[in-house]
Amino acid sequence: MTDNESDDEEPAGTRPLPLLEKRPQTFDQSASAASYTPVLTPEEGGEHRRMWSVRRLPAAVVALLGLGAAGLLLYDVVAVRADRPAMAWRRTLGEQLAARPLDDVWVLLGAGVVALLGLWLLVLAATPGHRRVLAMRGGDDDVRAWLDAEAAALVLRDRAMEVPGVRSVRVRVRRAKVEARAVAHFRELDDVRADLDTALGDAVAALGLARAPRLRVRVDRPGKRG
Structure with a gap:
């Protein structure tokens, strides 16, 4: 090996890495919303009786x-x-x-x-009252279970925050409807909303509610107030 060849060689690990350039994305949408009703099979359905309040x-x-x-x-x-x-x-x-x-x-x-x-x-x-309590499915007639709506909202919010692109989300759970309003700081809004539809739909089904609520999802950009 000659002196010139040794001078041209670079030590291992010091070679410059290839430069990757990412084209800047432009987002034309400011909001994306959709709603649907999850479908429960007859085996998954159950009694819709609500808990009566003692007032x-x-x-x-x-x-x-x-x-x-x-x-x-x-x-x-x-x-x-x-x-x-x-x-x-x-x-x-x-x-x-x-x-x-x-x-x-x-x-x-x-x-x-x-x-x-x-x-x-x-x-x-x-009227039975307890509007913030949701009836759950039960396999035994002697066992009746209910889920607090605020606890269900926390579970759905945590599940929605796992979706890529979601910056923040607010979830409201009622007996007949679940409303989710998210803010996405990257990705296309339709893609984020589609992933939220899937994630929240699976999460609502996993709650084990006797009555499947309608799901409404809205995604906005930061700085836009709905």
Whole structure:
């Protein structure tokens, strides 16, 4: 080997690496959205019954108000039977009810308030409540399970963040619908949304819900407010 050949050789590991150039991508889309309903086979379906709320707070308020009104009225009746004058509020109320006509504004207003209160109590008695609790499928009739909607939203959000291109995502879970709004900082929006459709669809199916909610996915660019 000559001296010139030894000077031209470079030590191993010091050769420059090839330069790779990536063409800059241009994104014309600002948003991409789609919705669909996951399909459950009959074997996957189950009861859609919701958990009934015991309505502790409304029941306690109604019980306390009723107990207070009944106790006050009973005390006044006993006082009158003991030859003592009736309370001023009962005398005034009796005089007002005897003097005011039925079409008086205050009479109508009081009747409306009582009617709304009664309607509210009827709605509470006829509806199950617990709107933030989702019924799950169960293989045994004696075992019933429910999933909190906020916990389900956290699971779906973590699954959506694993999709390439997703910068942030907000998920809202309801009994009949799942809404996901994501922000993508690279990749085409349609590609990101398609991957989100697949990922969230599989995640919703894995939750084991008795009723398959509709899935709506929207993907935006950073800086765009939906």
